[in-house]
Amino acid sequence: MELAIILPCLNEIRHGYIEHILDNLTRQTGDLEIVAVVSECHDGTDALIASYSDRFPHIRLLRSNATNRAQRFNEGVMHSDSKYVLLHHPATLLPEGNILEIVRQTLGESHGWGALQHSFDLDHWLLRFTSWYSNYVRVQQKGIVYFDHCPFLRREIIEQAGYVPDLDIFEDTVFSDRLCRIAKPVLADRKVITSARRFQQRGIYRHAMLNQWLKVCYHLHIDPRSLNRLYEQKVSINVNYER
Numbered sequence: 001m002e003l004a005i006i007l008p009c010l011n012e013i014r015h016g017y018i019e020h021i022l023d024n025l026t027r028q029t030g031d032l033e034i035v036a037v038v039s040e041c042h043d044g045t046d047a048l049i050a051s052y053s054d055r056f057p058h059i060r061l062l063r064s065n066a067t068n069r070a071q072r073f074n075e076g077v078m079h080s081d082s083k084y085v086l087l088h089h090p091a092t093l094l095p096e097g098n099i100l101e102i103v104r105q106t107l108g109e110s111h112g113w114g115a116l117q118h119s120f121d122l123d124h125w126l127l128r129f130t131s132w133y134s135n136y137v138r139v140q141q142k143g144i145v146y147f148d149h150c151p152f153l154r155r156e157i158i159e160q161a162g163y164v165p166d167l168d169i170f171e172d173t174v175f176s177d178r179l180c181r182i183a184k185p186v187l188a189d190r191k192v193i194t195s196a197r198r199f200q201q202r203g204i205y206r207h208a209m210l211n212q213w214l215k216v217c218y219h220l221h222i223d224p225r226s227l228n229r230l231y232e233q234k235v236s237i238n239v240n241y242e243r
Helices: 018-026 045-055 069-078 099-107 125-139 155-160 171-180 197-202 204-219 224-232
Strands: 003-009 032-039 059-064 084-087 113-117 152-154 186-191
Touching (some): 003 018, 003 069, 003 099, 018 059, 032 045, 032 069, 099 186, 113 125, 152 155, 197 204, 204 224
Parallel strands (some): 003 032, 113 186
Antiparallel strands (some): 084 152
16 A cells, blocks of 8 residues: 555544544545554444445554554554554544645655644634644744644655654653754645544633643653643543543
8 A cells, every 4th residue: 555544542432523524535536545543442433434444445444452552653654554653643534535635735755744734614703814824934944844744755754753742641742852953844735624622612712721730841851741631631542531
């Protein structure tokens, strides 16, 4: 396969987005495989993905003992064999069509890694600003790519960077720092759509303030496990706190 899409999952059915993601992935064309890495679930996420895997041979279910999203990403990468790897956020939809062709055209012959532009599925001025900042300041100027941009990489680049850092939160920030020592990211001209559910559940301004506070704490080198517990508030988004 030329492109491996790694989809990390933990009790995703409760969020109401996983079926949209899987349907979107079944419509993607090109020489690709989807590796869904599923940690221990109690809501039937693994059974749902297995039902897609039975119907679509390029979708593969990998049951995992991973305890966080970084570990799930890394397991998926190591269980795939492809020229390119795309790290798929489990609350984000890829642009419709041939994602492999988007990856090829964006990276060309000279770029090592890149990302899709970001957008939310909710129209609000602060969310529009957040996406604009994420695209044109965070990615293009600072070289930091969050996973809801669904970054894509040449396999040799992700291996050279040492895979995704085993952290409960801000693993994408640390990963971007490592990758930028090798090459700067390039931004595709197509957009993903990310669920704004956290903003809707907690309140847009409240959740935005929490995000900024967490960034301050990250730069103060506070333990990522403590920061992720504050972010998830025992909801088990990326880490299964019920284990």
